[in-house]
Amino acid sequence: MTSRRTALKWTAGLAAASLLPGAALRAAEPLKVGFVYVGPVGEAGWTFAHDLGRRALEAAFPGQVKTTFIESVPEGADAERVIRNLAQDGHRVIFTTSFGYMDATLKVARQYPKVVFQHATGFKTAANMGTYDVRTYEGAYLAGVLAGKTSKSGNLGVVGSHPIPEVIRNINAFTIGARSVNPKASTRVIWVNSWFDPGKERQAALTLIAQGADVLMQNTDSPAVLQAAQEKGVFAFGWDSDMTSFGPKAQLAASEIDWSVWYKKVVGEVLAGKFEPKQQVWYGLKEGAIDLGHLAASLPEDAKKLLAERRKGVLDGSRPVFQGPLRDQAGKEVVAAGQALADKDKLAMNYYVEGVQGTVPGGK
Structure with missing residues (x-):
């Protein structure tokens, strides 16, 4: 495996x-x-x-x-x-x-x-x-909210590990969060087909930055993405744990398990x-198993307020991450208005939502 x-x-x-x-x-x-x-x-x-x-x-x-x-x-x-x-x-x-x-x-x-x-x-x-x-998609969604609020270009990037439902789910949640703030935001994905490969992760991050991404997320395990963001003067998120020490100027927040x-x-x-x-x-x-923490001191108060509101919406169920109307990137409705995606469908997710560029390897 x-x-x-x-x-x-x-x-x-x-x-x-x-x-x-x-x-x-x-x-x-x-x-x-x-x-x-x-x-x-x-x-x-x-x-x-x-x-x-x-x-x-x-x-x-x-x-x-x-x-x-x-x-x-x-x-x-x-x-x-x-x-x-x-x-x-x-x-x-x-x-x-x-x-x-x-x-x-x-x-x-x-x-x-x-x-x-x-x-x-x-x-x-x-x-x-x-x-x-x-x-983890709940942390990815909250990261997306901050990305949408922070990005100047609306161009976001994700370094993905393996194209399995969990990672696709996180990419989609990140994009949904960003587009809830900036409807024109879009996400590029580069797959490295590894959970831990700092060299590949760094190269993927640098490529995304060269393509215009000014905020990055990852679903890989090393701090290489954040380090690349720090080097190039863009923003990124810690993943699974706080990574501030590897990119103190680049980390907007950390999705922490x-x-x-x-x-x-x-x-x-x-x-x-x-x-x-x-x-x-x-x-x-x-x-209490996932949250977005270690917020950057540079975040403006309105961004922090928005994040708190969205976090409350996930917690109390008033704003679930995968709520309708929700369409895949081909425009097909996958969740009707007023509905929320069932867990069984989240667990089988094999498509990108609107706003994600490219195609899922082996998916739709």
């Missing part, structure tokens, strides 16, 4: 009390919790955000939890070996944080039915294996002997 995330499958939750370590474990040594990372922890991005969640987990349960993480684990056979080693070493809860770990996680989960497995962004489940994800919301909930319930697998979890602004 080349992608770590994809569309999600909704299924009913299953109770599984037999999975739980229970009071005997709590009375003995700390609960061992393992994490498998697709990239290096570094100082920003996807894996860094997961590691912040791991650290917050340890801080929330001092003396009760002992965590282990394995970084830069390739998606494939090696992942299965790493996951199995964690289970054999007594880890009672294991979080695998990349889509390409899905099959390996499922295989090991079936071999260790008393271990709790949680897989990020996948769709396959088992009695002791659930999946979890974050509504807080994985600790889910990590603390799962582990807290396991420690209390009350955990029941939720077969699919998709958290967002409402749960």
